Amino acid sequence: MKRRSFLTHALVAGSALTFGAGCIRKIEPAQTNERQADNPGNSPLSGASITEPARQIPILAETDVLVVGGGPAGVAAAIAASRAGAETYLVERYNHLGGLWTGGLVLPLLSTHAVDKNQQTKQVIHGLGGEMAKRLADMGMAIHEINPVVDPEAAKYVLDEMIRDAGVKMLYHTWGANVIMEGNELKGVFIESKSGRMAVLAKVVIDCTGDGDIFHWAGEQYDEMKYHIGLVHRLGNVDRIDKTKSGYVKMDIGGETPIQSVNWVNMHGEDNQDGVDMLNLSRLQMDYRRQVWENVQKIRQTPGHEEVFLLDTASQLGVRMSRIVDAEYKLTLEDTMTFRNFDDVIGISGAWTTMLYKGKKVRKRERPYWQIPLRSLIPKKTENLLVAGRCFSFERELVEDTRIIGTCLITGHGAGAAAGLAVRERQAVRNLDISKLRKLLVEQNVWLG
Amino acid sequence: MVRLGEIFKRLRFRQVSALLALLLALPLGWKELTGFYAWLSPFILLNSIFGLKSVVFLNLAGLVVLVFVIVKKRWFCRKLCPVGLACDWASSFNSGKKNRIKKIPSIGKWLAIFSLAGAILGFPVFAVLDPTAIFNGFFGAFSHSSSLVVIISLAGFPVLLLIHLFVPGIWCTKLCPLGGLQDEVYRIKEFMVTQMKGDRKTASVSFGGRRLFLASGFGLVSGLFIPKLLKGETKPYFRPPGSVPKKYFDFLCVRCGSCIKTCPSSILIHHKDAEDAVSWMIPEISFEKGYCLEDCNLCSQVCPSGAITLFDTEAKGMLKIGLAEILPQNCLLTQNKECDRCKVACKYNAIKIDIHGPYDALPVINHDKCNGCGACFVICPAEAVRMKHLSSEL
Numbered sequence: 001m002k003r004r005s006f007l008t009h010a011l012v013a014g015s016a017l018t019f020g021a022g023c024i025r026k027i028e029p030a031q032t033n034e035r036q037a038d039n040p041g042n043s044p045l046s047g048a049s050i051t052e053p054a055r056q057i058p059i060l061a062e063t064d065v066l067v068v069g070g071g072p073a074g075v076a077a078a079i080a081a082s083r084a085g086a087e088t089y090l091v092e093r094y095n096h097l098g099g100l101w102t103g104g105l106v107l108p109l110l111s112t113h114a115v116d117k118n119q120q121t122k123q124v125i126h127g128l129g130g131e132m133a134k135r136l137a138d139m140g141m142a143i144h145e146i147n148p149v150v151d152p153e154a155a156k157y158v159l160d161e162m163i164r165d166a167g168v169k170m171l172y173h174t175w176g177a178n179v180i181m182e183g184n185e186l187k188g189v190f191i192e193s194k195s196g197r198m199a200v201l202a203k204v205v206i207d208c209t210g211d212g213d214i215f216h217w218a219g220e221q222y223d224e225m226k227y228h229i230g231l232v233h234r235l236g237n238v239d240r241i242d243k244t245k246s247g248y249v250k251m252d253i254g255g256e257t258p259i260q261s262v263n264w265v266n267m268h269g270e271d272n273q274d275g276v277d278m279l280n281l282s283r284l285q286m287d288y289r290r291q292v293w294e295n296v297q298k299i300r301q302t303p304g305h306e307e308v309f310l311l312d313t314a315s316q317l318g319v320r321m322s323r324i325v326d327a328e329y330k331l332t333l334e335d336t337m338t339f340r341n342f343d344d345v346i347g348i349s350g351a352w353t354t355m356l357y358k359g360k361k362v363r364k365r366e367r368p369y370w371q372i373p374l375r376s377l378i379p380k381k382t383e384n385l386l387v388a389g390r391c392f393s394f395e396r397e398l399v400e401d402t403r404i405i406g407t408c409l410i411t412g413h414g415a416g417a418a419a420g421l422a423v424r425e426r427q428a429v430r431n432l433d434i435s436k437l438r439k440l441l442v443e444q445n446v447w448l449g
Numbered sequence: 450m451v452r453l454g455e456i457f458k459r460l461r462f463r464q465v466s467a468l469l470a471l472l473l474a475l476p477l478g479w480k481e482l483t484g485f486y487a488w489l490s491p492f493i494l495l496n497s498i499f500g501l502k503s504v505v506f507l508n509l510a511g512l513v514v515l516v517f518v519i520v521k522k523r524w525f526c527r528k529l530c531p532v533g534l535a536c537d538w539a540s541s542f543n544s545g546k547k548n549r550i551k552k553i554p555s556i557g558k559w560l561a562i563f564s565l566a567g568a569i570l571g572f573p574v575f576a577v578l579d580p581t582a583i584f585n586g587f588f589g590a591f592s593h594s595s596s597l598v599v600i601i602s603l604a605g606f607p608v609l610l611l612i613h614l615f616v617p618g619i620w621c622t623k624l625c626p627l628g629g630l631q632d633e634v635y636r637i638k639e640f641m642v643t644q645m646k647g648d649r650k651t652a653s654v655s656f657g658g659r660r661l662f663l664a665s666g667f668g669l670v671s672g673l674f675i676p677k678l679l680k681g682e683t684k685p686y687f688r689p690p691g692s693v694p695k696k697y698f699d700f701l702c703v704r705c706g707s708c709i710k711t712c713p714s715s716i717l718i719h720h721k722d723a724e725d726a727v728s729w730m731i732p733e734i735s736f737e738k739g740y741c742l743e744d745c746n747l748c749s750q751v752c753p754s755g756a757i758t759l760f761d762t763e764a765k766g767m768l769k770i771g772l773a774e775i776l777p778q779n780c781l782l783t784q785n786k787e788c789d790r791c792k793v794a795c796k797y798n799a800i801k802i803d804i805h806g807p808y809d810a811l812p813v814i815n816h817d818k819c820n821g822c823g824a825c826f827v828i829c830p831a832e833a834v835r836m837k838h839l840s841s842e843l
C-alpha cells in the first residue's frame with residue numbers, strides 16, 4: 001500500500017524533475033545573416049568629369065509662383081495659384097499637360113470616392129480635380145461616375161483650356177534643369193529648352209515633377225523607392241473583333257475608354273526599377289516598345305482580331321515611384337484609416353482598393369476618406385518650396401493611395417492655393433495662416449470634410 | 450487612507466481575486482495578460498510541464514501557487530479560484546441537502562492523476578476540465594460570431610453553476626481536477642511530515658493509493674493508445690504559428706480561448722469540424738478578416754498550456770501556418786490590370802512578380818520564405834491567392 005502510494009506521488013511530483021522542465025521553451029530566430037544582394041550599379045560613368053565654364057544666364061521672368069512639371073498635380077497647382085491671384089508659370093518638358101494621366105495613357109482617375117463617418121460612400125475629390133472630371137464627362141470623354149476613365153487627347157485639350165483660362169503662363173518643351181539657391185532659400189529654377197538655358201525666379205516654387213527633381217537638387221532628404229515601371233499602349237478597332245470567326249480565342253485587350261473602338265492596355269513591367277536613371281529608362285523604353293509591338297502582332301494573328309491595331313504607345317514611360325520627400329509631416333497608414341483630422345488639412349482623398357491595417361482587411365467599400373495636411377507638402381529644409389503629386393511625404397505602406405491621380409490632383413490643388421496665398425500675404429509657406437488657407441480652399445471648391 | 454484600508458480589509462481575498470480573474474478573462478485587449486488566471490492553475494502547469502518537458506517564464510506564477518498548495522491545504526480554492534466562488538454562490542440558493550453529495554465518490558483527483566500520467570506521453574486527457582480554463586473559455590466565446598462549438602464553450606460555466614442549484618458543492622469537492630490535484634499534492638507535505646516524525650504508523654498517508662495507482666496507469670496507457678485511436682482523416686485546418694503537432698494540440702490545449710481573445714487581427718476562431726469533435730473549440734485561423742501579423746506573438750504569449758509554443762517574433766518567418774498559392778487564371782496581372790498588392794503585402798519577401806515575356810507577368814511565391822501568414826490572400830482584390838495546408842497537416 002505504502003509503496004504504491006509513494007509511487008503514485010513520485011509520478012505526480014517527480015515527473016517534473018525526472019522529465020526535465022530542464023529547458024526554457026521558446027522558439028528563437030535562426031541566426032542567419034541573409035542579405036539581399038543589391039542590384040549591381042550599371043552606371044557607365046567612368047568617374048572622369050569636366051568643368052562647365054561659368055556663364056551668364058538670362059532671366060526669363062521674375063514671377064510669384066513657378067510650378068515645375070505639368071502632370072495632374074502640376075496643372076492643379078498652377079491653376080489654383082493663378083486663381084488665387086498669383087502670377088504663375090508652369091514648366092513642362094513634353095508637349096502636353098496631364099503627365100502620366102494623359103501622356104502616360106493611365107486613363108482611370110482613381111480614388112474619387114470613399115466612405116464617410118456614417119459609412120456612406122461619397123465623392124471626395126472636388127475642387128480642380130472635380131472640375132476636370134466634370135468637364136470631360138460633359139464632353140462625353142469620361143466614362144463611369146466613380147473612378148472615371150478619360151480620353152487622353154480630350155484631357156490634354158481640357159487641361160490646356162483650363163490653364164489658358166486661369167491665365168497661367170505656360171512653358172512647354174522646357175525642362176527644369178537645376179535650382180537657384182541662396183543658403184536654404186530657393187530663389188528660382190534654371191530651365192533648359194531649344195532657346196537655351198534660362199532662369200525663372202519665383203517667390204514660391206512647387207515641385208510637381210513626380211520624381212522630385214527640384215527637392216533633389218535643393219538637397220532635401222528623401223526616400224528612394226524602386227518600383228515597377230511599365231509602358232502603356234492603346235489599341236484601335238477593338239469594336240471590330242469578330243467573335244464568331246472560327247478559331248477565335250479571347251485575347252487580353254485591356255480596358256475600355258470613352259472611345260468605343262479604343263482600349264487602353266496597362267503594363268506591370270519589371271520590378272525594382274530605378275525611375276531616375278536615364279540609361280535604365282532608355283533600356284526599358286526600347287524593351288517595352290518591342291514587347292508591345294510583338295504582343296499586338298500576336299493579337300492580330302489571332303482569328304477574329306485581324307483589324308485590331310496599335311494606336312499608340314504612351315509618350316511618357318510609366319514611372320510609378322522614384323523619390324518620396326521627407327517633409328515636415330509624413331502621412332501614415334493609420335492617419336488614412338482613422339479619419340485623422342489635421343488643422344492644416346488641404347484636401348481629402350479617397351480609396352480605390354482593399355488595404356491591410358493592423359492585420360485586418362479593410363475592403364474598398366469600407367475604407368474611410370482621409371485628410372492630407374499641408375505639412376506633408378513642405379520639405380524640412382528648403383524655404384519657398386512645396387512638393388505635390390506622387391512624391392509628397394508619406395509612409396510606403398500608403399503608396400497605392402498616394403501616388404494615384406485623384407490624390408495628386410488634391411495635393412496639387414492644395415500646394416497651388418498655399419503658394420498663391422503665401423505670395424498674397426507675403427508669408428513663408430511654412431508660416432501660413434491656416435484659417436485663411438482653409439477659407440481660400442473652400443472658396444475654390446475643395447472639400448475639407 | 451484609513452477608509453481605503455478598512456474597505457480593503459473587509460474585502461475577501463477570493464472575491465478580489467475573482468473580480469480580477471473576471472476582468473482579465475473579458476476580451477478587453479489585455480494583450481499578454483489576457484486570461485492570465487489560467488497561468489495560476491497548478492493543474493494546467495503540471496499538464497504542460499509533463500507534456501512538453503519544458504517551461505516558459507510565466508510558469509513561475511503556477512509554480513509559486515503549487516508551492517502554496519503543497520504547504521496550505523486547498524490554498525488555490527480558498528484564495529484564488531473564481532469558479533469556486535461562483536459555485537459556492539450558486540450552491541447558496543440550495544441550503545437543504547448538503548449531505549446529498551456525500552455518497553458521490555470524489556473523482557477529481559483521479560481525473561488529475563489520469564491526466565498527468567497521460568501528459569507524460571503528451572496527452573493530458575482531462576486538462577480541459579481545469580476550472581480556470583472553463584472560466585476563461587466562457588468569456589472567450591463572446592469574442593466571435595456564434596456556432597454550435599462556441600455555444601458549447603459558452604455553456605460550460607453556466608452549466609456548472611446550474612448543477613449547483615441542485616447538487617450544491619459538487620464541483621469543488623468531488624469533480625474538479627484542480628481541487629483533486631490540490632488534495633493530492635497536499636499529501637506530499639503530510640507524507641514528508643510523517644516521514645520526518647518517523648511515525649510510520651500514522652494512517653494519514655494511506656489514501657486510496659491503489660486506485661490512484663490504477664488511475665495513473667490508465668492515464669499512461671491511454672496516453673499510449675490515444676494517438677492510435679484518433680482518426681487520421683480529419684479535415685486539415687490552419688493552426689496558430691508555433692502550434693505543437695495536431696494530435697498533441699487537441700489534448701494540450703485547455704480551450705481557455707485566451708489566444709482567440711487576444712489576437713489583434715481577429716483571425717483566430719473556435720474550430721468546429723463536425724467530424725472532429727476531439728479538436729472542437731481549439732483555435733483555428735480563418736483568413737476571412739485579416740492575416741497573421743508579422744510582428745505579433747500574442748497567442749503564444751498567452752497560451753498557458755504550451756499548445757502554442759512561445760516564439761520570438763523574429764522567428765515568425767520559419768513558423769509556417771500554411772502556404773500561399775497563386776491562381777493565375779484570376780490574377781489581375783494576366784489581364785494587365787494595375788496590381789502587385791500581394792507582393793507589397795508580403796512581409797517576408799516571398800513574392801516576386803515574374804516577367805516571362807511580353808505581357809506575361811505573374812506573381813511567384815517562394816515557398817521557402819512563405820510562412821502562410823495570409824496577407825496576400827487577404828489583400829488580393831481578385832481572389833487569385835489560395836491558402837494551402839502544409840503537407841504535414843494533411
Ligand SMILES: Cc1cc2nc3c(=O)[nH]c(=O)nc-3n(C[C@H](O)[C@H](O)[C@H](O)COP(=O)(O)OP(=O)(O)OC[C@H]3O[C@@H](n4cnc5c(N)ncnc54)[C@H](O)[C@@H]3O)c2cc1C
Pocket residue numbers: 068069070071072073074091092093094098099100101103104106107108109110111174175176177208209210211213230231232266267316317318319320388389390391403404405406408787
Ligand atoms: C503604368 C501606370 C499605371 C497607373 N495606373 C493608375 C490608375 O489606373 N489610376 C490612377 O489614378 N493612377 C495610376 N497610376 C499613377 C498615376 O498615373 C501617377 O502617379 C500620377 O499621374 C502622378 O501625377 P504627378 O502629377 O505627381 O506626376 P506625373 O504624372 O508623373 O507628372 C509629372 C510631369 O512632370 C513632367 N516633368 C518631370 N520632370 C520634369 C522636369 N525636370 N522638367 C519639366 N517637366 C518635368 C513630366 O513630363 C510630367 O508631365 C499609374 C501609373 C503608372 C505609371
Ligand code: SF4
Pocket residue numbers: 775779780781782788789790791792812828829830831832833834
Ligand atoms: S494581389 Fe492578386 S491580382 Fe494582384 S498581383 Fe497578386 S495575385 Fe495577382
